[in-house]
Amino acid sequence: MKPLLEVRNVTKRFGGLIAVNDVSFDVRKGEILSVIGPNGAGKSTLFKLISSFLKTSNGLVLFRGEIISNLAPHTVARRGVVRTFQETTIFKSMTVRENIIVSHHLQSKASLLGFFLGSRKARADEKRFGESADRIIGLLGLENIANELASNLPQGHLRVLGMAIGLATDPAIILLDEPFAGLNHDETMRLVTLVQRLRDEREVTVLLVEHDIPAVMKISNRIVVLNFGQKIAEGTPQEIQNNPGVIEAYLGSEDMAVGI
Amino acid sequence: MNKKILAYVALFLVFVYAVVPMLINISGRLDFYYTLTSVALLSIASAGVWLTFYIGRINIGQGAFALAGGYVSAILISQYGFNFWVTLPIAGLFCAVLSVFIGLPILRLRGVYFAMVTLVLTEVMRLTTLALPITQGAKGITSLPLPSGLEIFGLKLIPDFSTLENPKVGFYMMAITLMIIAYAVLYRIVNSRLGHLCRSLQQNEELASSIGVNTTYLRVLTYSISSFFGGIAGASFVAITQSIYPSSFQVADSINFMLNCFLGGLGYVFGPMLGTLMLYFGWDLLFTIGKYQMLVYSSLLIILMLFLPNGVLSLFDRKEKR
Numbered sequence: 001m002k003p004l005l006e007v008r009n010v011t012k013r014f015g016g017l018i019a020v021n022d023v024s025f026d027v028r029k030g031e032i033l034s035v036i037g038p039n040g041a042g043k044s045t046l047f048k049l050i051s052s053f054l055k056t057s058n059g060l061v062l063f064r065g066e067i068i069s070n071l072a073p074h075t076v077a078r079r080g081v082v083r084t085f086q087e088t089t090i091f092k093s094m095t096v097r098e099n100i101i102v103s104h105h106l107q108s109k110a111s112l113l114g115f116f117l118g119s120r121k122a123r124a125d126e127k128r129f130g131e132s133a134d135r136i137i138g139l140l141g142l143e144n145i146a147n148e149l150a151s152n153l154p155q156g157h158l159r160v161l162g163m164a165i166g167l168a169t170d171p172a173i174i175l176l177d178e179p180f181a182g183l184n185h186d187e188t189m190r191l192v193t194l195v196q197r198l199r200d201e202r203e204v205t206v207l208l209v210e211h212d213i214p215a216v217m218k219i220s221n222r223i224v225v226l227n228f229g230q231k232i233a234e235g236t237p238q239e240i241q242n243n244p245g246v247i248e249a250y251l252g253s254e255d256m257a258v259g260i
Numbered sequence: 261m262n263k264k265i266l267a268y269v270a271l272f273l274v275f276v277y278a279v280v281p282m283l284i285n286i287s288g289r290l291d292f293y294y295t296l297t298s299v300a301l302l303s304i305a306s307a308g309v310w311l312t313f314y315i316g317r318i319n320i321g322q323g324a325f326a327l328a329g330g331y332v333s334a335i336l337i338s339q340y341g342f343n344f345w346v347t348l349p350i351a352g353l354f355c356a357v358l359s360v361f362i363g364l365p366i367l368r369l370r371g372v373y374f375a376m377v378t379l380v381l382t383e384v385m386r387l388t389t390l391a392l393p394i395t396q397g398a399k400g401i402t403s404l405p406l407p408s409g410l411e412i413f414g415l416k417l418i419p420d421f422s423t424l425e426n427p428k429v430g431f432y433m434m435a436i437t438l439m440i441i442a443y444a445v446l447y448r449i450v451n452s453r454l455g456h457l458c459r460s461l462q463q464n465e466e467l468a469s470s471i472g473v474n475t476t477y478l479r480v481l482t483y484s485i486s487s488f489f490g491g492i493a494g495a496s497f498v499a500i501t502q503s504i505y506p507s508s509f510q511v512a513d514s515i516n517f518m519l520n521c522f523l524g525g526l527g528y529v530f531g532p533m534l535g536t537l538m539l540y541f542g543w544d545l546l547f548t549i550g551k552y553q554m555l556v557y558s559s560l561l562i563i564l565m566l567f568l569p570n571g572v573l574s575l576f577d578r579k580e581k582r
Contacts, residue, residue, distance in 0.1 A: 051470065077472035085470075091463045102456045106472035112481070115453035122453070169471050 002065065004029045004205050005050070005081070005173055010059035010069070012045055012229075019045040021229040022059070027173065032199055032206040034216045036240075037226035038249060043209040046226070047177050050207070051083040052076040063173070078106055080172035084162045084179070092151040096161055099150055100136055103168035104129040136164050139201065140194065156187040160194065167202065174198075176208040180215045188212060192219045217241065225249065276436050281429065293428040297500060299540045300435035301493045304442045306520040306532035308489030311446065313526050314455070315482045316462035317367065321378030322490045323514035324385035325355040329491025330498040330508060331389055334401040339394075344407035345418060348495050355491030356484040363483040367476070370465075382514045389506040400505035407434075407499050431500050438496060439533070442489055447529045449485070458482060523564060525571020534572060 003026035012020040020042040027033050035043050048054040050061050052073050061069035068076050091099050107129070108115075110122035137146050140160050145153060150161060159179055166174045179195070180188045192215055198204050210216050216223060217237045225233040225240060227249040233240055240246055284292050305322050312319035329351035336342040336350060366377045389395040406427055409420035421427045449455050457478055460468045469475045498504045520539055524531030542560070546553045568574055 053466070053470075072474075073469040074472050074474045077470055082472075083470050085467065089464060089467045091460050091467065093463060094459065098456070102460050103471040105453075105457065108453065112452075112454045112457075116448055118452070126453070165467070165471060 001028065003027060004064065005207070006060075006062040007046075007050065008060045008062065010046070010049055010061060011057050012042075012049055012054060013057045018229050020049065020226075023226065023229070023231045024059075025224050025231065025234055027205060027207055029205055030199065030203065031221040032195065032208070032219055033222050033224065034220040035207070035209045035224045035226060036211070036213065036216055040228075041226040042229040043226055044177060045229075047083060047175055047209055051081060051175055053083075077169060077171075080170075081175070082166050082169045082171035082173075083175040083177060084166045085177055090150045090158060090161050090165065093149060095147050095149055096142055096153070096164075097133055097137065097146045099161060100133040100164050100168045101129050103165045104132060104170075106169050107132075133168065136167050139197070140164050140167075155182055156191075159183065159187075159191060163194070163198070167198065167204070171204060173205040173207060176206060176210075178210055179208060180210055180212040188215050189218075195219060273440070276440075277433075281432070290426070290428060293426075293432045294500075295540070295544070297428070297432045297435040298497075299537050300432075300439040301496050301500075302517070302540065303520065303533045303536035304439055304496075305490050305493035306517045306536050307442050307446050308486035308493075309517045310521045310526070310529075310532040311449070311458075311482055311486045311489070313521055314450070314458045314462060315479055316370070316465075317479075317483075318371070318375040318518065319378050319483075319486065320375050320511075320514045320518050321381035322486070322517040323382040323509040323511065324378075325359065325487040325490030326494030326497070326513065327382075327385050327389060327504075327506070327509040328358060329355050329494030330504045331395055331401070331494075332491070333495035334404060334498050334504045335394060337404055338401050343410065344495075344499050345410040348492060351495035352488040352491040355494075356488040359484045359487035360480055363480045363487075364476075367479040367483060379511065379514065382509070382511045386506045386510060395506070398506060400503060400508075402503040404498065404502040406502065434499075435496060438492065442492070443530065443533060450529050519561065523561070523572060525573035527570055528573040528577075531571050531573050538572065 005027040006024075007026070008024050010020055010023050011018065023042075023046060025033075035046060037043050045054065049056050049069065052061075052069060052071050052075075055070045059069070060067055063076075063079055063081055066079075068079055068081060091102065094102065108122075108125045110119055110125050115122040115125075137143055140163065142157070142160060142164065145157060150158070153161065163174075163176070163179070166176075176195070179191060183191065195206055195208075196219065199206055208216075208219075217240075220237055222234065222236055223240045224231060225243075225246050232245045232249060233243045235243070280296065284290065305326050308325070309319045309322045332351040332354045333344065333347040336347040337344055342350075362381065366374060369377060390397050395401070406421035407418070408422070409416065410418040419430070421430050424430045450458075457468070457473055460471070460473060461475060461478055465475055494509060497508070501508075516539060520535035521532045522535070523538060524533065524535030543553075543557060546557050549556060564572070570577075
């Protein structure tokens with residue numbers, strides 16, 4: 001089966017610094033693939049390259065066999081590749097429900113003029129968005145806070161809301177940038193279950209960048225490891241756990257390792 | 261809820277179309293017609309500025325478009341013999357198109373940088389009208405005729421203003437009507453999906469583009485609607501004063517348009533309307549204290565903004581009670 005997303009020899013230079021160096025991997029439909037690596041390994045840069053928030057210096061990103069690297073970010077989103085952000089990025093002064101409704105933008109059939117004039121198509125759209133938002137709210141268990149202002153929410157809920165915004169765009173693949181950062185163990189485990197449910201119930205392929213190794217090991221089908229911008233390993237959680245190169249990248253060379 | 265809004269609208273319409281003219285007639289202060297006409301027209305330009313605030317841009321350049329719109333109308337009337345009513349939409353459209361070309365590069369800027377560029381824009385427009393032959397430099401374009409009548413298929417829509425007993429009343433009706441249309445459009449924009457997208461843009465442009473919003477398109481679209489309002493206001497002013505000069509709209513006017521929005525409240529569609537009314541009358545009322553006018557006026561503005569950062573309308577906002 002053809003992979004859903006292909007990263008081919010992608011390189012990003014910032015002046016003399018090579019942030020991402022000749023990285024290639026595939027994401028298969030329906031899997032959860034994590035990209036891990038020590039700080040400064042180029043994970044977030046790689047994410048920005050895939051979602052086209054940055055332009056590649058070299059190499060290509062293909063989605064369903066078509067090149068998506070270096071297109072406008074909103075065009076990439078339109079194709080079905082949607083990212084969430086490392087910082088809890090939401091629309092602060094909207095309620096949770098409004099956040100989700102506005103994020104249905106890609107699915108609107110009516111034109112902006114149609115919405116202005118309140119055409120039949122536009123009203124149908126509004127109705128559909130509202131229903132879909134309620135479905136997402138139900139799926140993610142946000143019922144109790146649906147009408148809260150987003151700026152009043154605690155971290156854990158914000159993360160879920162970020163995901164809800166991503167889901168509202170009805171993506172084929174969702175890129176989660178450090179979804180577990182700053183969450184406690186319980187919140188993380190709840191979110192892990194949630195992401196797995198998303199994949200199963202909404203058939204969304206998930207690509208995530210993360211620091212939290214236990215969470216990654218639990219959630220991922222496969223893992224890609226970056227270090228200093230290069231891919232040093234790729235495989236199942238078991239394979240990665242036992243890969244000497246990975247252990248070295250995380251703990252320094254063996255003689256420097258001071259227990260795990 | 262909807263009935264309540266309709267009732268308010270009806271009340272407002274009765275007030276501006278019937279009660280105000282009646283009050284003016286009783287008091288005999290016919291000069292109020294001119295004052296209120298000005299307020300109505302300035303509030304249209306302010307409505308445009310408010311819309312650019314709504315996408316998170318501080319616009320201090322509305323004077324440029326008011327000036328451009330005014331000149332377009334004046335030139336079309338004086339040199340090509342157009343009917344004023346035809347030039348009005350043309351002036352608006354001209355500004356809208358012009359703002360697309362200006363907006364494409366400058367709308368990439370944010371915050372104070374965008375504000376600075378727009379501030380310069382007013383001055384650039386003034387200097388342009390000074391320099392171009394068609395605008396006749398500092399002499400300006402004067403002795404324009406009063407708006408003539410408008411007929412469509414023999415149906416008389418608007419009477420010839422020169423045949424009116426008191427053209428001031430005519431101008432008042434025109435300005436109020438334009439203002440009501442402008443705010444109806446604004447209200448509809450804000451409460452339709454377009455407005456929701458503008459808000460998404462205002463709060464987080466990166467996230468907006470990651471949910472698939474074409475941010476450049478939306479910014480330019482909003483800016484051109486804003487400039488359309490500016491052009492309409494400028495052209496209408498020309499009709500009233502029957503003249504236009506490069507100094508008709510200056511940096512100070514641009515700043516006032518922005519202040520109107522601040523004062524009324526950036527979160528309220530009708531904020532700029534109230535803000536314009538208060539600023540205009542506030543300034544005039546303080547005229548009586550002579551040389552301290554500016555001092556008191558600016559102090560009052562500072563105090564208002566300190567204590568009501570969300571605008572005067574936030575006083576009436578029952579939702580935000582804590």
